[in-house]
Amino acid sequence: xxxxxxxxxxxxxxxxxxxxxxxxxxxxxxxxxxxxxxxxxxxxxxxxxxxxxxxxxxxxxxxxxxxxxxxxxxxxxxxxxxxxxxxxxxxxxxxxxxxxxxxxxxxxxxxxxxxxxxxxxxxx
Numbered sequence: 001x002x003x004x005x006x007x008x009x010x011x012x013x014x015x016x017x018x019x020x021x022x023x024x025x026x027x028x029x030x031x032x033x034x035x036x037x038x039x040x041x042x043x044x045x046x047x048x049x050x051x052x053x054x055x056x057x058x059x060x061x062x063x064x065x066x067x068x069x070x071x072x073x074x075x076x077x078x079x080x081x082x083x084x085x086x087x088x089x090x091x092x093x094x095x096x097x098x099x100x101x102x103x104x105x106x107x108x109x110x111x112x113x114x115x116x117x118x119x120x121x122x123x124x
Contacts, residue, residue: 001081012077012085012105015112019103020072026065032057036106036113043117046099067093083107090122098122 015034022030035041039052043059050056075089085105092098104116 004079005082008079008082008085009077012079012087012112015105016075016077016087016103019114024068024070026063026068028060028063031060034112034114035117036108036115038115041115043114043119045119046121069093073098085112096121 018030019034021027022034035043035053035056037053039054041053041056043050043056045059048059050059070091070093073090073092075087077085077087079085083106087101087103087105089101090098091101099119099121102118103114105112106115
């Protein structure tokens with residue numbers, strides 16, 4: 001298996017950057033677009049467990065748009081072949097503890113989509 005093919009990695013990095021921009025600007029339409037439309041898509045958050053695209057979309061629609069700015073640290077994007085990738089990062093929001101975010105991305109006919117995501121807050 002080819003790891004980190006330059007053209008594939010560039011595609012996923014662009015998708016991840018699009019996701020991050022949409023997240024901090026609360027662009028719900030783009031966030032919804034970047035998740036795979038499937039009952040198999042999962043997002044575990046700091047306080048929620050969402051199963052399927054519809055639950056994720058409903059969560060996004062009700063999410064507060066305040067205090068979303070954050071700084072990323074130690075972001076690692078790894079691609080596996082031409083169709084799968086992971087993105088892992090640490091993030092900090094002003095006045096908050098450090099959090100972790102991991103995503104599994106899949107190439108679909110409609111472009112790169114998040115198929116599984118996990119967000120947690122680190123203790124300590």
